[in-house]
Amino acid sequence: ETGVTQTPRHLVMGMTNKKSLKCEQHLGHNAMYWYKQSAKKPLELMFVYSLEERVENNSVPSRFSPECPNSSHLFLHLHTLQPEDSALYLCASSRTHLQGNQPQHFGDGTRLSIL
Amino acid sequence: KQEVTQIPAALSVPEGENLVLNCSFTDSAIYNLQWFRQDPGKGLTSLLLIQSSQREQTSGRLNASLDKSSGRSTLYIAASQPGDSATYLCAVFGGGADGLTFGKGTHLIIQP
Numbered sequence: 001e002t003g004v005t006q007t008p009r010h011l012v013m014g015m016t017n018k019k020s021l022k023c024e025q026h027l028g029h030n031a032m033y034w035y036k037q038s039a040k041k042p043l044e045l046m047f048v049y050s051l052e053e054r055v056e057n058n059s060v061p062s063r064f065s066p067e068c069p070n071s072s073h074l075f076l077h078l079h080t081l082q083p084e085d086s087a088l089y090l091c092a093s094s095r096t097h098l099q100g101n102q103p104q105h106f107g108d109g110t111r112l113s114i115l
Numbered sequence: 116k117q118e119v120t121q122i123p124a125a126l127s128v129p130e131g132e133n134l135v136l137n138c139s140f141t142d143s144a145i146y147n148l149q150w151f152r153q154d155p156g157k158g159l160t161s162l163l164l165i166q167s168s169q170r171e172q173t174s175g176r177l178n179a180s181l182d183k184s185s186g187r188s189t190l191y192i193a194a195s196q197p198g199d200s201a202t203y204l205c206a207v208f209g210g211g212a213d214g215l216t217f218g219k220g221t222h223l224i225i226q227p
Contacts, residue, residue, distance in 0.1 A: 004158070033214055042119065043204070045214040090158055098210055103149060106158035 003027045006091050006107035013081065014115050021076040021110045023091030031097035032074040033104065034066060037088040049074060050097040078112075086114045117142045121205055121218035129226050130197060136190040136221045138205030143183050145207045149215070150179050150190050152201040159204060163190070195225045 004025045013019050025032065034046040048055040049068040063085075065077040074091055088111050092104040118141045128134055138148070147166045151159040163172045163179040165188070171180040178191040192199060202222050206215040 006158075040219070042219050043206075043215070043217040045216075048214050092159075097214075098146075103161045103164045104215060105161065106151075108156075108158040111156075 004091055004093055004105050004107035006089075006110050008110060009108065010111045010113075012113045012115060013078070015081055015083075017081075018077070018079045020078065021089055021091075021112075023074040023076075023107060025072055025074075025091075025093040025105070027093055027095075027105060029093035029095050029105070030071055031094045031102075032068060032071075033092040033094075034074065034076050035090040035092065037090055037109070039087075043090065046076075048097060055097070081112075081114045083114050086112055088112070117145075117207060117209055117216040119205055119207060119216050119218035121203075121221050123221060124219065125222040125224075127224040127226060128195060130195060132195050133191070133193050134195055134223075136192070136203050136205075136223070138188040138190070138218055140186045140188075140207045140216070142209065143186050144209060145183065146210050147208045148179075148181055148188050149206050149208070150177075150188075151204040151206065153204060153220070154201050162203075197225045197227045199223065200225045 007022045031050045035043045037043045046060050047066040052068050067075040088109045090109045091107045094102045094104045120139045122137045149164045150162045153159050165172045165181040176193040181188045202220040204220045206217045
């Protein structure tokens, strides 16, 4: 029981499809994150939400669109993805974003494959 | 830009041995450093978090040290067991919009 739940666990989609990844945390945390884990590369931070407000991150292509409707839920909307977007997408949460003593708790991820 | 390097990339040792995993980072201005383990097909499990003002943290057979000025951390695993087999990831938190910066990990195999 991780406290952070991601659905679906696996997703296969074509480049023209639209799909969404969902993350839910039951830890009472105020910060949530999306990370991308590709083979042979370190985890890359995609987006940060603190108190439901997005902390700007300009290095992610617009085909990825995050949404945080409340402090317990985080979505990643996918549209017109490329084969290089195939990866494990991990969601994490922490009590707050900017304090040094707050560990991040991770879900088990969504394995995304783009055909 | 912060960079995190983990050495070795892979390690295989017999059960019962003590071992050390290494992590280095280029920018010493960090809030904390975390060690995680990742099992195949799973997310990350937080093992230890060391705040920038601390030198080490211990949990069971695990001990993590931090030398912020030299940009180094070590994870010491005592009396290794086959269940310790996993990928171990080091990550530093610099605050702001950057979140955690991860190394590529050390893939550890403990031979029964």
